[in-house]
Amino acid sequence: MKRWQRRTAAWGLTLALGAAGCEDDPVPPPPAPPAANSTARTGAAARNPRNPQGQGGQADAGGPPPIPVTDQSFVESPAVRDPFRRFSNRIDIITTTDSRAVVLPRFALDELRLVAVVLGTDSPYAMVKDPTNAGTILRRGMYVGRQEIIRSNVEGRTDYAVHWRVARISPARLRRTPDGALAEIPAEVVFEREDPLNPNAQVVERSVAMASQGVSSTQAQPPPSVGSALGMPIPGVGGPAPSFLPSSVPSGAAPPPGGRPGTTTTTTGGGQGGAPTTTTTVIVQTPPPSAAPTGPTVVPLPSTPPPIVTTGGESPLR
16 A cells, blocks of 8 residues: 555656646737837838928937938939949059060179270160170160169068169270379279169169270370371371380380381280280381471361270170
């Protein structure tokens, strides 16, 4: 009997717990009805969409003012654009290429050797040789050589590379030293490098000069006359033509056998392991006989001077 009572009590407890777990969730309370003024404003907005506040009503204090809508509001203008218009057909895709042609981009300026300069034309030019012994013609405005890196001192700006450009081509010229002697300044090609990111910066220049070869003189000479500047002496005008013989050869040396008076041939170089043999012929103007000059002789001058070709010991004729 007691056993049956315990079993009955266990079944009753199980049924009570199951009934408690199957109860429905509590129903939330219904929402509060809207206010009367809100209902009136909604009805006025439904009757007149262009004036949500009604004909005689005023806008809320916290909302933006109403935007007036006219027929001009639907006309396309810079202020009012058509949202469905396509502008992709107006975009022009331009492919930019670097039109800067660089000559000898694999070599630095220190590796180039100037061998010839041609002046007296509308576009002077020079010829340089690279380490491979190949000649290249340079003109003013050309970009030459390997690019160099410019270190930027501005914070946030990275380093960038630039090329050297031919600024000018200068011929050989003479300069009088403080002691009165004439010193030769060889022909040179001057390069310049500009900073594209800093236009106000100072332009950096470098030059490649032609190596001085052949016979030169360090003794003081009188200034050349008009005839000597043109390569033809004018009798009676100025002094005798200056002599550019080396100090080892006297100006009054006897002419070599088989040569004509006033001509001296000097051979330099040669020998095993030395420089190649160079033969230099110097023609010295011999003074006229001791007879008194009768008067100046008129010599016709050329209309245009011939081009000046300066070479570094090599013949310009091939």
